[in-house]
Amino acid sequence: MESVEYNNVISEEDIKKFPISITTTEVNLTGSWRFSKPNFEEKISPCSVGCPANTNIPKYIFHLLKNDIKTAANILRDENPFPAVCGRVCPHFCQEKCNRKEYDGSVEIREIEKFVGDYALDIPYEKAQLKTNKRVAVIGGGPAGLSCAYFLAKNGYKVTIYEKENFLGGLLIYGIPSYRLPREIAEKEINNIIDMGNIEVKLNETVSFDRLQELKNSYSAVFFAGGLSKDRIPNNIELDNEKVFSGYELLKKLNTDKSFAQKIKGEKIAVVGGGNVAFDVARTVLRLGNEVEIIYRRTLQEAPSFEEEKAEGLDEGLKITEKSVVTNIVKSKKLNLTLGKVDKIVNGDAQLTGETENIEVDKLVIATGQAKEFEIEKDDKIFLGGDYEHGAKTVIEAIASGKTNAYKIMAHLENKPFYFMNEQDNFLRSKRDFDSYKVVDFKKINLFYFDKQPPLKINKLSAEDRVKDFKEVALKPTLDKILNEAKRCFSCGVCNECKTCWFFCPDVCINVKDGVDFDYTYCKGCGLCSAECPRGVIDMVEDK
Amino acid sequence: MQKDMLLGSEAIAEGVKLARPKIIPAYPITPQTHIIEVLSEMTAKGELDATFIRVESELSAAAAAMGASQAGVRTFTATSSHGLALMHEVLHWIVGARLPVVLVNANRAIGSPWNIWTDQTDSMTQRDLGWLQVYCETAQEALDTILQAFYIAEKIQLPFMVMIDGFILSHTLEEVLIPSQDEADEFLPPYKPEYFLDTNNPMSFGAAAKGDIFYMLRKSIEETMEGSFDYIDEAHKRFEKIFKRKYGLIDTYLLDDAEIVFVVAGALAGTTKVAIDTLRKNNVKAGLLKIRYFRPFPKKEIVDALKGDKKVVVFNKALSFGSSGQITQEIKEAFYYEDKKPVLYDYILSLGGKEVFVENIVDLANNLDNLDKFKILWRE
Numbered sequence: 001m002e003s004v005e006y007n008n009v010i011s012e013e014d015i016k017k018f019p020i021s022i023t024t025t026e027v028n029l030t031g032s033w034r035f036s037k038p039n040f041e042e043k044i045s046p047c048s049v050g051c052p053a054n055t056n057i058p059k060y061i062f063h064l065l066k067n068d069i070k071t072a073a074n075i076l077r078d079e080n081p082f083p084a085v086c087g088r089v090c091p092h093f094c095q096e097k098c099n100r101k102e103y104d105g106s107v108e109i110r111e112i113e114k115f116v117g118d119y120a121l122d123i124p125y126e127k128a129q130l131k132t133n134k135r136v137a138v139i140g141g142g143p144a145g146l147s148c149a150y151f152l153a154k155n156g157y158k159v160t161i162y163e164k165e166n167f168l169g170g171l172l173i174y175g176i177p178s179y180r181l182p183r184e185i186a187e188k189e190i191n192n193i194i195d196m197g198n199i200e201v202k203l204n205e206t207v208s209f210d211r212l213q214e215l216k217n218s219y220s221a222v223f224f225a226g227g228l229s230k231d232r233i234p235n236n237i238e239l240d241n242e243k244v245f246s247g248y249e250l251l252k253k254l255n256t257d258k259s260f261a262q263k264i265k266g267e268k269i270a271v272v273g274g275g276n277v278a279f280d281v282a283r284t285v286l287r288l289g290n291e292v293e294i295i296y297r298r299t300l301q302e303a304p305s306f307e308e309e310k311a312e313g314l315d316e317g318l319k320i321t322e323k324s325v326v327t328n329i330v331k332s333k334k335l336n337l338t339l340g341k342v343d344k345i346v347n348g349d350a351q352l353t354g355e356t357e358n359i360e361v362d363k364l365v366i367a368t369g370q371a372k373e374f375e376i377e378k379d380d381k382i383f384l385g386g387d388y389e390h391g392a393k394t395v396i397e398a399i400a401s402g403k404t405n406a407y408k409i410m411a412h413l414e415n416k417p418f419y420f421m422n423e424q425d426n427f428l429r430s431k432r433d434f435d436s437y438k439v440v441d442f443k444k445i446n447l448f449y450f451d452k453q454p455p456l457k458i459n460k461l462s463a464e465d466r467v468k469d470f471k472e473v474a475l476k477p478t479l480d481k482i483l484n485e486a487k488r489c490f491s492c493g494v495c496n497e498c499k500t501c502w503f504f505c506p507d508v509c510i511n512v513k514d515g516v517d518f519d520y521t522y523c524k525g526c527g528l529c530s531a532e533c534p535r536g537v538i539d540m541v542e543d544k
Numbered sequence: 545m546q547k548d549m550l551l552g553s554e555a556i557a558e559g560v561k562l563a564r565p566k567i568i569p570a571y572p573i574t575p576q577t578h579i580i581e582v583l584s585e586m587t588a589k590g591e592l593d594a595t596f597i598r599v600e601s602e603l604s605a606a607a608a609a610m611g612a613s614q615a616g617v618r619t620f621t622a623t624s625s626h627g628l629a630l631m632h633e634v635l636h637w638i639v640g641a642r643l644p645v646v647l648v649n650a651n652r653a654i655g656s657p658w659n660i661w662t663d664q665t666d667s668m669t670q671r672d673l674g675w676l677q678v679y680c681e682t683a684q685e686a687l688d689t690i691l692q693a694f695y696i697a698e699k700i701q702l703p704f705m706v707m708i709d710g711f712i713l714s715h716t717l718e719e720v721l722i723p724s725q726d727e728a729d730e731f732l733p734p735y736k737p738e739y740f741l742d743t744n745n746p747m748s749f750g751a752a753a754k755g756d757i758f759y760m761l762r763k764s765i766e767e768t769m770e771g772s773f774d775y776i777d778e779a780h781k782r783f784e785k786i787f788k789r790k791y792g793l794i795d796t797y798l799l800d801d802a803e804i805v806f807v808v809a810g811a812l813a814g815t816t817k818v819a820i821d822t823l824r825k826n827n828v829k830a831g832l833l834k835i836r837y838f839r840p841f842p843k844k845e846i847v848d849a850l851k852g853d854k855k856v857v858v859f860n861k862a863l864s865f866g867s868s869g870q871i872t873q874e875i876k877e878a879f880y881y882e883d884k885k886p887v888l889y890d891y892i893l894s895l896g897g898k899e900v901f902v903e904n905i906v907d908l909a910n911n912l913d914n915l916d917k918f919k920i921l922w923r924e
Contacts, residue, residue: 016749017701017755017764018642020739022747 002073026522034525037263037543038501040516043438043493043536047109050097052400053080055095057109058494061486065496073120075520076113080399081150081193082143082172084121084185087114089176089475090396091306099442099492105455107488115482123194131156132221134244134413138162141209142170144225144386146193147402148409153198160219161199164206168194172395174252175277177284178318180309180347190330216381221409224403228370234272237326237366241376243335247367250360253283254284257346265289271338272296272326273367274303275392279313281365286316287467293359295320295326297342297350313431315463323359325350326364334360339451383409444536448502456485494538501529545727547786550720552713553578555683556622556706556807557650558720559690560594562728563646566617569597575710576624583620587885602627606634613643616740616800620644620693624710625652625666632670637704639765640675642909644697644704644735646690647675651810651861658916661897663711664810666869668862674765676704676772679809681795683708683718691723694780695732697700699775700768705839709811711897715874723787731786757801769840776837786790793842796849797832797847798824802831804909805850805886807858809835809871812893812900816859819905828907835871843878855912856886859893869918891921898923 032446047057055163057215058077063072065234076083087110098106136152138145139162148327149159167173174184215222231246238245253260267290271282282292299322328338385401431502459475466473495515502510509519530538556579560758570580599605602623613619628649638645649667655658680686684709693704708714780791782848797817804815813834834850850856860869872890878886894900915921
């Protein structure tokens with residue numbers, strides 16, 4: 001199809017001897033030539049899918065690189081109220097999914113999150129408005145409960161948190177040692193949530209099964225995230241809280257009774273278990289000047305603790321006795337332990353070889369897992385979350401569980417479908433069908449635009465230095481290094497206004513501002529923008 | 545004016561520097577490389593206030609030259625052989641857009657087989673573009689032609705191609721007179737384009753044109769070519785006045801009384817002159833017609849120079865397969881309506897750098913009667 005005035009693109013009046021036109025070429029509506037057209041569609045980055053809380057990672061990195069760290073912090077906290085905590089203790093499922101992993105190593109998202117999270121510590125949330133008279137009780141003030149309370153309060157619900165200890169935070173405070181998570185960091189993030197308003201906190205409130213039934217009647221809904229508060233102890237061992245402790249009990253005692261640490265200094269301590277708690281206990285008492293031995297019934301390689309924890313622990317001088325269980329304890333002034341060598345483990349039970357070994361220790365700590373205190377069924381008023389619901393998992397999974405349940409509760413109370421409640425403040429779950437989201441895979445990235453550059457190396461305190469006290473092990477990188485690392489982000493499926501499309505468009509019909517606009521009057525549908533886009537946000541679609 | 549011993553390539557670079565171009569997009573190729581090497585050094589050192597654009601191919605070099613010239617600045621580029629062939633499409637566009645780009649082509653054969661030595665196949669196959677073409681005999685002529693080329697191209701708004709023989713001129717030391725910048729500025733005023741890309745005065749260039757207008761524009765190029773002789777003549781007079789060196793569309797040597805005339809384009813003219821001296825000593829009346837301008841082709845001057853009872857041997861360093869040497873074709877065409885035509889020998893003297901020595905030319909003259917004027921003639 002020709003546009004009407006096509007003949008006049010160069011007119012005889014314009015021309016002397018040069019092919020010059022002073023009539024505008026705008027009369028030539030090149031858009032009429034098109035049979036396919038570019039379509040701007042942001043997609044989901046694999047890191048966001050990897051993150052249990054579905055943090056919009058490319059988006060906050062984009063704002064960080066635009067020097068707008070405040071917006072970056074807000075985007076981060078829209079999905080997760082604990083970025084500073086997660087920047088330290090999260091195993092970062094996002095990095096496992098990072099498209100850059102296949103290229104030259106995942107982006108160190110954790111360090112970037114820590115940086116933005118630390119900045120956000122001093123930014124209070126906007127005061128939450130009360131939008132409804134519906135009240136929700138949250139049982140358990142750990143990460144799951146606090147996360148649930150945060151999302152409910154933000155959306156205008158009145159929340160009451162019941163916490164059995166005299167402080168909030170759960171294992172963020174008494175579980176994770178401060179060399180991994182400085183206490184003041186966790187406290188600041190918790191305080192920020194509470195200071196937002198709409199949240200009432202009741203400390204020293206143990207909610208039993210019966211009490212729960214009462215609360216059910218006083219509240220519109222109850223979120224139970226009481227955690228796994230019962231110690232799971234091998235049958236042949238009895239805790240006495242003098243010489244034999246559970247992992248959490250010991251950590252709690254060290255936390256609350258300052259003289260206790262002094263009292264046990266120099267003792268030999270055996271820790272049974274291979275999870276994070278076992279390593280946390282072991283590394284903590286190591287720092288208090290004790291000799292420590294971990295006794296684990298499988299091999300170190302099989303131990304479920306984070307690899308980072310194991311490696312750091314070994315560097316610090318932890319002794320590990322693999323494939324061994326405590327078969328007998330003789331209590332005298334000290335503890336005389338008999339260790340049985342494990343042949344194999346069948347259905348969770350250790351079968352022994354018959355070989356034994358005796359060791360003498362001052363204390364024995366059992367960190368072989370936690371169990372539910374009592375069984376609760378979920379019903380139309382009771383929602384379950386956190387470790388109580390999904391078993392012992394990571395902090396971010398607890399946060400995600402609190403968040404999901406907050407939205408389930410709101411949807412339930414408002415009698416609306418689940419997705420409806422998320423439209424305002426959750427970028428990923430705001431669509432009806434989560435699975436229909438297009439995730440940008442490695443093949444979609446235009447590697448021409450990315451030079452290979454190895455990931456940021458994180459410096460740590462030396463092993464000798466860190467066992468002297470409880471200083472944070474991971475050192476903070478400089479701002480330059482953080483920004484350099486942020487620049488490595490492909491920004492998969494998320495427009496970061498790089499303007500590559502604008503640069504290549506031969507018809508000058510692209511405008512990049514808060515996304516990409518096309519002037520379809522002139523777009524010929526050549527597809528250059530789509531082919532060149534480094535991050536796969538422009539698709540060519542058929543245009544009839 | 546100062547005197548120096550320079551390679552042909554260096555002399556050209558000096559000429560370009562004196563012309564004060566603003567943009568030099570170029571891609572290296574043997575035997576042109578020295579030219580742009582020196583120019584890139586000059587720009588890097590700040591001796592030449594120009595932007596040297598390193599491109600990824602000759603196609604890009606030509607495209608960048610077109611863009612720069614369209615933006616209204618004096619633009620120079622240089623290439624050779626396969627590079628010129630790769631530029632071909634954009635060379636058409638530059639003519640169509642009437643842009644006064646000046647290009648130096650170091651004449652070199654085109655493969656296959658691989659060959660880096662000189663012949664004129666590369667530029668002869670570009671003769672129909674609408675670019676002016678001049679073939680140079682010496683480094684001095686090459687330097688001078690650069691200044692003339694910019695002057696003429698900008699007057700008539702057509703691009704200008706200056707040819708030198710690869711290696712024979714480009715890589716050979718020669719005594720060269722380098723004009724002073726003041727003299728050069730007096731000859732070549734700053735370039736002031738009538739139309740150029742200008743955001744304050746928007747207009748579009750090369751937008752779609754239908755047959756009627758396209759036809760008119762092409763006719764205008766031919767009319768400009770035909771009318772360019774006056775400008776070339778004016779440039780030569782002006783040049784002589786300032787630099788005291790005389791140039792014409794053609795050049796001759798002992799031509800007036802010559803019975804045998806050799807027609808040559810390029811550095812081969814020098815060898816031929818020595819051969820003519822030798823032949824004259826043996827009482828053979830030989831002479832030379834050197835073709836400087838191949839486009840526009842100076843028919844009138846050539847007919848005037850060759851008329852009379854002469855035997856004319858046209859030395860070609862390229863040929864149009866299935867027809868004849870291109871220079872022969874042009875001369876034959878010039879004589880079509882003349883009553884008295886000379887006897888013409890279509891001689892393919894050298895391709896791919898096949899050496900031509902004085903004795904080859906002398907022997908040829910002595911054997912002229914045995915040559916078949918109806919055939920393309922080849923050496924043993």
